[in-house]
Amino acid sequence: MKNQIYELQKKLKESNIEFIFSGIFSQGLIEELGLALKQRLQLQQAAKSKISSVFFTFVEQTQNIKQYEVSKENTEQFSVIAGSGVIAISSDDNGHCINSGNIIFNDDVEKLKEKLDKIISMNEEELRSYFREVSRKEIDMKNEKAGLGLIQIARKTANKIQYKFEKIDDSYSYYTLTVLI
Numbered sequence: 149m150k151n152q153i154y155e156l157q158k159k160l161k162e163s164n165i166e167f168i169f170s171g172i173f174s175q176g177l178i179e180e181l182g183l184a185l186k187q188r189l190q191l192q193q194a195a196k197s198k199i200s201s202v203f204f205t206f207v208e209q210t211q212n213i214k215q216y217e218v219s220k221e222n223t224e225q226f227s228v229i230a231g232s233g234v235i236a237i238s239s240d241d242n243g244h245c246i247n248s249g250n251i252i253f254n255d256d257v258e259k260l261k262e263k264l265d266k267i268i269s270m271n272e273e274e275l276r277s278y279f280r281e282v283s284r285k286e287i288d289m290k291n292e293k294a295g296l297g298l299i300q301i302a303r304k305t306a307n308k309i310q311y312k313f314e315k316i317d318d319s320y321s322y323y324t325l326t327v328l329i
Contacts, residue, residue: 171231173217229251268308305329
């Protein structure tokens with residue numbers, strides 16, 4: 149029998165993945181993983197601005213996964229969503245790529261897609277103005293997410309955010325967000 153962990157490690161190295169976590173994201177875990185990520189980047193002697201941008205993007209993406217899980221806690225389908233989150237960071241000559249993914253309800257896809265498309269279509273000045281506009285609004289966090297983290301992620305990268313929704317079945321899709329810094 150092959151050593152599955154060794155095979156997984158080989159695949160991760162082939163994909164230039166340096167850092168990966170899959171499971172339930174708690175606040176404490178996000179903080180510990182963030183600290184480990186910062187230390188890894190410092191050991192690689194990455195520029196402080198790069199460390200800051202990668203760290204911020206990592207935290208925002210993991211917080212989005214955590215908040216989505218929490219928002220669905222009292223639903224019958226919570227067990228499908230809980231623990232579906234994953235974050236992976238890879239690096240190559242182009243920079244650091246932060247990929248996250250999690251299962252979401254199909255009913256949530258269109259609203260999130262509209263929000264992402266709006267953010268992706270904006271230039272730097274439009275993003276700055278939109279961030280100010282959204283941050284001034286009163287947001288009922290039970291019903292509406294402001295999207296400030298996504299706006300800030302878009303502001304921290306010179307590259308466009310990429311996303312994908314892959315339909316799993318009639319109820320769920322897998323949402324992937326990719327940011328290159």
